[in-house]
Amino acid sequence: MYQHGLLVGRFQPPHAGHRMIISHALHECSLLTILIGDTGNSNYGHLDTSSPFSISQRYQMISEILKKFPNTSKRCRIRLILNIHNPLYWPDYLLTYVRHFSFPVPVDRIYCGESRDYDLASPEFKKKLCILKRDEFDTPNISGTIIRKYMLARLQDWEYLVPSEIYKMLNGFVNKIYKEDDHAHNKKST
8 A cells, every 4th residue: 555646637627537546546545635737728617628627626526526435535635736837847846746735745656647747757756656547447538638529519428428426517517618608709799
């Protein structure tokens, strides 16, 4: 068992693959810090296909997911992190940030779905890395990009791609975005 796990993501939106990683991390670690990355987009709440959800909405969704697991109020911390846009310093920045703004216990396990963000990391950092591929969890076709396209274009049912505990919340966010976007469009037309 590990003492302190770390999961970093954009969570645009949190999906079934994220939930599986959270479940895996909570099984392996005494403590878990989840960092929600700032997407640098000030256009939240509009029909933006890359970052439609605000940090507070993503925080709310992750919190809902965590409620389904036992003792997460004591074992988990959700924090927001600014992106420094420098892959060379990103790994050390993450660990320094967690040390100052989460549990005082050093991170000894880092969870991710892809390793490309950590190619420039130190060997010590890479030893802590646990890369969980989507197909390991029977979620090979799930990605935030696909879900956003389905949701915002209303192409097909996307309910099975997200955790059940946040589907209604996500659907409400999307409906609100459409209403506000329609209202803004109607104002411009008059």
